[in-house]
Amino acid sequence: MITVEHLTKRYGAVTAVDDVSFRCEPGTVTGFLGPNGAGKSTTMRMICGLSPVSSGSATVHGVAYGDLPNPGRQVGVLLDASAQHAGRTGREVLSVAAQLMGIGSRRVDETLERVGLAGAPAKRRVKNYSLGMRQRLGIAHALLGDPTVLILDEPANGLDPEGIHWMRGVLRDFADRGGTVMLSSHLLREVEAVADHLVVIGSGRIVADGPKDELLRSAGLVVRALEPDLLEKALVGAGIDARFAPDGTCTADAEAETVGRVAAGAGIVLLELRPADSGGLEEMFLRLTSAPTEQEVAA
């Protein structure tokens, strides 16, 4: 369990993380989503004790990361896959970490196998690794101590589609065995296939926090009509909040029955009426996380 309460980080006049609170529960993959510069890495660094907090607190299993006796045995962390020692081989990187954690070499071999780096790749120096291989080694490092919590910053970076599929399997399996997973991304599509819960951050503040399915349902309806102009008039007339894309597709914040009745009442032929999928959710997140307007800042 990760618990973040009123966490704030200021760099001079910049508030990178602003009164952020959320939880990542055991048995759950929590996707931590936000655009570039939203405050994801800063939040994760504070959880892992790498960056001092300005105020608030972050704990893992109720304890501040820095106070965990052997943190690697409880929390697997991947914050920057390029931070590994470039001159060491993949196996050496894991062996050094294993020694520090008091783990035997058999676990190193098992973990290399698990991330697909066993054999020749394990003997290559990290500087000769592709970004995807570094990411796999970073995930191996995080899994090495057999932790119960994983904290991964953009772990899909540099992975090819097969690698992404593999990583999702690892994270799903980890959570299904009761582990807690927090993974960040700036792309909803990257986490939606594996996350059960989403925490969305924009400009340092939490703008959405809930089960993925619930958030998907709240993303509205996709409506397409033979004559979009008539649909727009009818929905606006009924007081329904609706946004139209240039191709005439509408996203409406209403129940399907309400929209269906309004359309039927106006004699409009509907071509499509369905819950918005991740595209709708992404659109909602983009609206929620976009930088505040000057008016909002001034208010």
Ligand SMILES: Nc1ncnc2c1ncn2[C@@H]1O[C@H](COP(=O)(O)OP(=O)(O)OP(=O)(O)O)[C@@H](O)[C@H]1O
């Ligand atoms: N050491 C620092 N000094 C000053 N400002 C910083 C520092 N680190 C981060 N920031 C600022 O804090 C804000 C949040 O940055 P952060 O790296 O946490 O965002 P992010 O969501 O992880 O973005 P990205 O996806 O680009 O990594 C940004 O405005 C960034 O410029």
